[in-house]
Amino acid sequence: MSSTLSSIIESIIFTSDSAISTDRICDLLDEFERDEVRAALSELAEFHEARGGGFELVAVAGGWQFRTRATYQSYVTRHIKARSSKFSQSALETLAIVAYRQPITRAEIEHLRGVDCGGVLKSLLEKRVVRILGKKDIPGRPLIYGTSKEFLEIFGLKDLKSLPTLKEIQALDEVPQYERQEELPLGQTRAVPVESDLPFE
Amino acid sequence: MSSTLSSIIESIIFTSDSAISTDRICDLLDEFERDEVRAALSELAEFHEARGGGFELVAVAGGWQFRTRATYQSYVTRHIKARSSKFSQSALETLAIVAYRQPITRAEIEHLRGVDCGGVLKSLLEKRVVRILGKKDIPGRPLIYGTSKEFLEIFGLKDLKSLPTLKEIQALDEVPQYERQEELPLGQTRAVPVESDLPFE
Amino acid sequence: MSRSEARHFIEDAAPLLDGFHEQYSVHLDKFDGPMDLLLHLIKKNELDIYDISIAVITRQYLDYIKLMKDLNLEVAGDFLVMAATLLHIKSRQLLPLDDQEEAEDEEADPRAELVRRLLEYQQYKEAGMVIGARALLGREVFARAVTEPFLLAAQNEEGPLEVNLFELVDAFRVLLIRIPAESFHDVAPGDSLSIADCINEILSLLQEKETVQFDDLVRDELTRERIIVTFLALLELCRLKLIRIFQGNRHGSIWFVPAVTQTLSEE
Numbered sequence: 001m002s003s004t005l006s007s008i009i010e011s012i013i014f015t016s017d018s019a020i021s022t023d024r025i026c027d028l029l030d031e032f033e034r035d036e037v038r039a040a041l042s043e044l045a046e047f048h049e050a051r052g053g054g055f056e057l058v059a060v061a062g063g064w065q066f067r068t069r070a071t072y073q074s075y076v077t078r079h080i081k082a083r084s085s086k087f088s089q090s091a092l093e094t095l096a097i098v099a100y101r102q103p104i105t106r107a108e109i110e111h112l113r114g115v116d117c118g119g120v121l122k123s124l125l126e127k128r129v130v131r132i133l134g135k136k137d138i139p140g141r142p143l144i145y146g147t148s149k150e151f152l153e154i155f156g157l158k159d160l161k162s163l164p165t166l167k168e169i170q171a172l173d174e175v176p177q178y179e180r181q182e183e184l185p186l187g188q189t190r191a192v193p194v195e196s197d198l199p200f201e
Numbered sequence: 202m203s204s205t206l207s208s209i210i211e212s213i214i215f216t217s218d219s220a221i222s223t224d225r226i227c228d229l230l231d232e233f234e235r236d237e238v239r240a241a242l243s244e245l246a247e248f249h250e251a252r253g254g255g256f257e258l259v260a261v262a263g264g265w266q267f268r269t270r271a272t273y274q275s276y277v278t279r280h281i282k283a284r285s286s287k288f289s290q291s292a293l294e295t296l297a298i299v300a301y302r303q304p305i306t307r308a309e310i311e312h313l314r315g316v317d318c319g320g321v322l323k324s325l326l327e328k329r330v331v332r333i334l335g336k337k338d339i340p341g342r343p344l345i346y347g348t349s350k351e352f353l354e355i356f357g358l359k360d361l362k363s364l365p366t367l368k369e370i371q372a373l374d375e376v377p378q379y380e381r382q383e384e385l386p387l388g389q390t391r392a393v394p395v396e397s398d399l400p401f402e
Numbered sequence: 403m404s405r406s407e408a409r410h411f412i413e414d415a416a417p418l419l420d421g422f423h424e425q426y427s428v429h430l431d432k433f434d435g436p437m438d439l440l441l442h443l444i445k446k447n448e449l450d451i452y453d454i455s456i457a458v459i460t461r462q463y464l465d466y467i468k469l470m471k472d473l474n475l476e477v478a479g480d481f482l483v484m485a486a487t488l489l490h491i492k493s494r495q496l497l498p499l500d501d502q503e504e505a506e507d508e509e510a511d512p513r514a515e516l517v518r519r520l521l522e523y524q525q526y527k528e529a530g531m532v533i534g535a536r537a538l539l540g541r542e543v544f545a546r547a548v549t550e551p552f553l554l555a556a557q558n559e560e561g562p563l564e565v566n567l568f569e570l571v572d573a574f575r576v577l578l579i580r581i582p583a584e585s586f587h588d589v590a591p592g593d594s595l596s597i598a599d600c601i602n603e604i605l606s607l608l609q610e611k612e613t614v615q616f617d618d619l620v621r622d623e624l625t626r627e628r629i630i631v632t633f634l635a636l637l638e639l640c641r642l643k644l645i646r647i648f649q650g651n652r653h654g655s656i657w658f659v660p661a662v663t664q665t666l667s668e669e
């Protein structure tokens with residue numbers, strides 16, 4: 001690897017306002033061999049990883065981008081405002097369904113969630129993490145949705161394949177997620193024991 | 202110099218969209234001594250100087266800023282120049298009008314937008330997302346415009362019918378209509394105690 | 403009544419209710435729809451999701467809806483649909499299937515479809531939590547806001563990727579919001595600022611620096627008048643093609659570059 005090449009690559013990524021793909025870098029630097037560029041890129045990523053400075057070179061959304069390390073969030077937000085990347089539980093749930101099941105229609109999402117999702121979908125569209133892919137070839141031609149490049153960028157994913165599989169997620173879920181709720185009031189109204197309560201079981 | 206402090210400072214300068222002064226950095230990091238911050242700053246600048254990467258930390262008017270090294274600017278410029286130009290708001294607006302109202306004349310677009318659209322239309326024609334469909338059979342025989350095949354490709358649409366209608370987007374705001382019910386069926390038995398409240402138990 | 407209002411209502415009116423809610427604080431807003439509520443009930447009753455007691459779940463589910471009604475909460479239609487589904491499953495369980503039907507149809511258990519949906523919903527609910535826990539761009543991690551003078555010049559040549567008027571006006575709007583309200587009605591003092599003065603000021607600033615930020619121009623004197631005059635001066639300068647305007651990113655700082663000297667220095 002020529003150190004000049006790695007500096008050239010670094011300067012290009014550094015001034016790019018969104019993630020820039022390896023292919024794109026190779027195209028720009030057509031006087032260098034693609035293999036050279038690739039090698040320089042991975043060495044660069046390793047260098048910044050090892051250095052441990054305020055920012056790192058991450059592989060995201062099919063490309064490369066310099067980003068601050070999450071460790072320094074509290075310092076960075078002292079001088080720049082965190083953009084309102086606030087996602088509610090229902091937004092995240094809907095986004096997960098779109099991400100794992102795309103292309104998907106609103107009706108399919110609503111069937112899975114059991115609630116109306118129009119408002120949530122609209123706000124995900126406005127945040128540009130979800131996009132309209134087109135229309136489904138079934139009666140009524142409903143719109144179909146999928147995730148966008150911004151989704152990968154915001155959630156720091158290299159590509160859709162790097163989403164944890166649903167199986168992996170289930171394995172994580174050894175700890176119950178329901179402890180947030182203290183007690184439901186209705187459970188307390190039960191006067192009779194459960195056993196004798198249910199004639200039909 | 203604590204290496205954490207220098208990383209913190211680095212993350213702050215990295216995310217600042219203009220040069221940031223030493224005073225400002227000291228103010229932001231008031232849990233650190235000013236002298237410490239100053240020392241960390243000059244060491245940081247020296248480090249990046251010595252490393253000789255694609256960018257450097259420079260003291261410009263008003264403060265500190267990461268900048269691409271002049272040596273590599275010609276490479277970066279290639280990227281900037283070849284970058285897919287983004288649609289401006291007015292271009293998007295005009296394009297939307299053409300897409301939804303085609304075939305349409307320039308005068309009709311301008312009537313809708315209330316401003317001259319000659320420049321925008323020209324650049325949309327150059328980007329080949331809009332094309333001239335022909336001449337309208339009215340006095341003056343104005344050109345009529347429509348979207349192109351490239352338009353469909355850019356937006357990933359199979360055909361013009363796949364373009365979501367305004368109505369479909371508005372429908373996201375509407376909650377599906379359930380029949381308004383005066384009283385829940387379960388409520389009707391409310392005279393009896395809760396325990397025996399449910400029809401099937 | 404909204405759900406959060408309802409919670410207050412419950413807290414305030416607890417003593418008035420028939421003694422049955424009073425000792426419990428209700429967090430109705432925790433349930434993200436009927437599936438979420440059902441999952442909670444299953445967990446709470448320590449039921450096996452594959453072998454739910456429909457009777458228990460249905461009764462508690464309906465109790466919950468009844469509570470919402472008692473509290474004058476608007477019960478979303480989605481909750482009623484699920485109530486109907488539960489009652490339907492329960493009624494089907496009451497009807498004995500004949501042997502033939504049972505043998506033919508593996509899905510004979512009327513709960514099967516609901517269980518399938520619940521399991522699937524649970525997966526996505528958890529997936530949502532997992533992806534939401536990642537370090538998000540713009541929340542935990544940040545990218546660089548790229549503004550370097552040579553880049554602005556490069557964009558210049560490529561073709562205008564300048565900030566559009568809407569974004570300029572939006573920055574203006576945001577600035578106006580920041581101004582204290584009382585200065586709104588201030589009568590301008592005798593030495594009011596003219597647009598011509600402001601233009602001269604901007605031009606002389608641009609002779610010293612290669613770039614100027616909009617905020618720099620109004621920083622010392624953040625009044626409505628100052629901002630309006632500065633804004634008008636900028637529009638005029640823009641019209642005369644003496645300056646070019648750039649914005650690093652959406653809602654980022656707005657920059658000005660002298661249009662003429664920039665090209666001269668390039669040569």
